[in-house]
Amino acid sequence: MNVPMQSDLEKKINILNNMIKESNKIVFFGGAGVSTASGIPDFRSKDGLYNQHNVQFEKYQPEYLLDRHCLYCNPKVFYEFYRQKMDTRDIKPNITHYKLAEMEKFGKLKAIVTQNIDGLHQKAGSKNVIEIHGTTQKCYCTKCKKEFPYDYIFNSTDAIPKCECGGMIRPDVTLYSEPLPVKASNDAYNAIATADMLIVAGTSLAVYPAAGMIDYFTGKYLVLINKGNVDKAIYTDLFIDGDMTEVFKLITV
Ligand SMILES: [Zn+2]
Incomplete structure (x- = not known):
């Protein structure tokens, strides 16, 4: 009888699925790579937001356009850039968002800690989403x-845009130049510190203090799913170097 050969990816997904089966307090820690399949460019990659040619904003450092100083000292430029690049109203979640929402529904996943600001996890049905960099889905009068x-x-x-006051x-x-929101940070540290499995995905772990949060994990399995290596030296029990949607398609809850 012929037994079909398993690819390297399939072998790793089997290991991942067994880890998920054994775990009940999984926390997912995600970055821009989670949303790229929905059509949201990340910030730093070759095709990312900062490398798109745009004459209008050329004279500014990319980071400046999303910096507190730009908002308060140069608001017209800030809102022009923000309206052009941060509008996610018509953007839909992808398989990774949906699979994570399913994992939460079945009691496997306790929290999502996200560096993304697009609100796509909630659109997919996730309830406990900790947004450590805030969200474009809320606004308020300063x-x-x-x-x-x-x-x-x-x-x-x-x-x-102005309030009536x-x-x-x-x-x-x-x-940039703003501290992380206190409640979200505390919630993120707590969730990670009490997790039995941590899935880190779609992040280059280059942005602090967010990248430092995963050091608080003391549980059993640390899994990294990312295209290519990450900036931070971390110990992983499993590293899947691959496309996130390919991986999440094969996860069984
Ligand atoms: Zn007001």
Whole structure:
């Protein structure tokens, strides 16, 4: 009888599925690579947001356009860039988001810690999503703190969206030069510290303090799923160097 040969990827997915079967407090720690299959470019790769040629913004350092200083000192430029590049209203979750939502529903997954600001995990049905870099799905007045509908900034025709109190309305996104939101950070550290399995995926682990959070993991299995190596030296029980959607398609809950 012929037994079909298993590819290297299939072997690794089998190991991953066994780890998931054994675990009940899984935490997923994800970055830009989770959303690229939905059509959202990441920041740093060859085709990423910062390497797209755009004459209009050429004179600015890419990081400056998403920096607190740009928002407060040069708001017209900030909102022009933000409206062009951060509008995810029509973007849909992909298989990775849906599979994670399913894992939560079946009681396997306790939390998603995400560096993404696109709200796609919630769109896919996930409940416990810890957004350590905030979200484009909320905005508020910088003066009176009133909350506005998530799409207010994109719908507004004013160059700088303003509240009736006169304050500027800003997205609830953690910009460069801003600290991480306290509650989300604490929730992320707690979730990671009490997990029995940590899946780190789609992140180059280049951005701190987020990348440092995974050092708090003391559970049994640390799995890394990423295209290529990551910047941070970490010990992994399993490293799958591959396309995230290919991997998540084969995960059985
Ligand atoms: Zn206000």
